[in-house]
Amino acid sequence: MIDRRAALRLAAVGGAAVLAGCSFSPPRPPVRGGRLRVAAAVSSTADTLDPARQLTSIDYCRCAMFYNGLTRFTETATAELSLAEAIETVDATNWTIKLRPGVLFHDGRPLTSADVVYSLRRHADPAVGSQGKAFAGQFAEVRAVGPDVVRIALTGPYADLPLLLATPYFLILRDGTTDFRAANGTGPFRCTEYQPGVRSIGTRFEEYWRGPVKLGEVEMFSIADESARLNALLAGDVDLINGINPRITRQITAQGYQVFETKGGGYTDLIIRLDQSPGSNRDFVLGMKSLMDRETMRTAIFRGFARVGNDHPIPPSSPYYDASLPQRRFDPDLARYHFKKANLLGATIPMVTSVAAEKSDDMGVLMQAAGRRAGINLDIGRAPADGFWSSVWMKVPVGFGNVNSRPIADIVFTQFFKSDASWNGSGWHNERFDKLLLAARGETDEPRRKAMYGEMQRLVHDQSGIGIPLFLSTLDAHTPRLKGMRPMPNGGMMGYGFAEHVWLEDQA
Structure with a gap:
């Protein structure tokens, strides 16, 4: 909470207008375990407590406080059991889930199979507007076979189901929940105040099935x-x-505060539409990818808080990363060769950047300078953040975008590279890729699966209109009194689940 004196300090720094969304109510009394105050970069009246509709980091953090999933991610990007006590399958198509006993919702009602069935089935309802609908489409049937057992039949084999169930959209609600003015979950905190676009307060749930957490609020x-x-x-x-x-x-560090780095799989990508000129010419695409000075971008723009990418979406930390794929190099002379083949030497090519696509303005300037060396003029147009994702992203012939970390290879491939994906930024279509994607989902032999994902990376690297120069770290900062933070592969702030794990030093 920010009191009036703090409000005046902040107004002096950045102007009162930038504080929209903060709450300036009187100071709250101390609580046992301490009160953690968290300021996020993005919030609006579209904030939600419905896990299926989460869009921003503040949504993810709130829902992680109030709900649990059947599984959750570990520090090594695997899935561990959470509300599920056991998950079994013999064919990766038919799955049996046994629920953990003794789990209570915040209203005191015990968790049952009916809650799981309701939570998973609702993603198919168009009225819900679920962000996980595309993945829930694999659920052919979800049914209870007892008070604590659920069976899921999929449309086809999908070996990553335990990982999918760990994603934020598939948190478990109480059966029949339709009102999200508050949250009634099984998570470590109860929702005691929620004002969309303003603030939320979570108070420690003393009956939490894992045991009470260390923070009080x-x-x-x-x-x-x-x-x-x-x-x-x-x-x-x-x-x-x-x-x-x-x-x-x-x-930040010079003043005694701590920077918390999460090495994730998110990236800012160059997007060249293959169904529009000049991207319909393959040599233009290859030339543009050769203009990306990845190491300079990493050190000068991101101050080392990034890892070099190779124009496909699988980061080096993934078990499916293909290290044998030759690294694409910064080579203005090779770019000139391709531009000449495309009959584009001396051409002026518009390229759109925006602050909405992280650091794309700076990346565009580097590419513009390299383009001059390669015989092409990149004319940068800077689009405002407002309306960028609806009006500019994936619509201009040459531009940039931004993709948050996806901890499952199948998800990032499905959402951004499958031929019929709604977020297929470059409009790339490849039947071989689509067949491999479907086959890899059900492949339980890990060497064969890794080989499939390796071939898919090569196809994206060689043929798509997407350039991925770097995988970006997520950076948070906190007081040295905050203890227990550790990186998680599915996002910053401990994969959005920090509240369950951290504590404030010198607090009971």
Whole structure:
């Protein structure tokens, strides 16, 4: 919570207008275990407590406090049991889930198979607007076969079902839940206040099935302006913030605060539409990919908080990463060769960047300078963040986008590279890729599965209109009093689940 004195300090730094969404109510009394105050970069009246409709990091963090899934991610990107006590299959198509006993919802009602059936089935309802609908489409049947046993029949074999059930969309609700003005889950915190676009407060749930957590209360709100958000941390008005610019990390650590890095699989990508000119010419696409000075981008733009990518979406930390695929190099001379073949030497090519696509403005400037060396003029147009994702992203012939970390190879391939994917940015269509994607889902022999994913990476690298120069780290910052933070592969702030694991030093 930010009191009036803190509000004046922040207004002096960044202007009062940037504080929209913060709450300036009187200070709350201390709580046992301590109160953690968290300021996120993005929040709006579209915030939700419905797990199926989550869109932003603040949604993910809140829902992780209030709900549990049947499984959850580990630090090694595998799935471990959560509300499920056991998950079994013999063919990767028919699955049996045994629920953990003794789990209570915040209203005191015990968890049953009816809750799981309801939570999974609702993704198919168009009225829900589930962000997980495309994946839930694999559920041919979900039914209870007892008070604590659920059977899931899939449309085809899918070996990653335990990983899929660990994603944020598939958190478990109480049977029949339709009102999301509050949250009634089985998670470590009860929702005691929720105002969309303003703030939320979670209070420790003493009957939590894993045992009470260490924090007493978590308050979350948004400070959209980066400078104001940082100064709120440095002034001691908040304890944890996200959305840290790599360029200010030294300033943070020099003042005794801590930067928390998560090496994820998210990226800012160059998007060249293959169904429009000039991207319909393969040599133009290859030339543009050769203009990306990946190492300079990593060190100069991201201050080392990134890993070099190779124009496909599988990061080096993935067990399916194909290290044998030759690394594409920064080579203006090779780019010139391709531009000449495409009859584009001396041409002016519009390229759209935006602050909405992280650091794409800076990346575009580097590519523009390299383009001059390669005999092409990249004319940068900077699109405003407002309306970028609806009006610009995937629509212009040459531009940029941004993809958050996906911890499952099948998900990122399905959402962004499958021929009929709604987020297939470059409009790439490849029958071989689509067949491999379907086959890999049901392949339980890991060497064969890895070979399939390796071939898919090569196809994307060689043929798609997507350039992925780097895999970006997620940076959060926090007070040194906050203990217990550790990286998780599915996103920053401990895969959005920090509240269950951390504590404030010197608090009971």
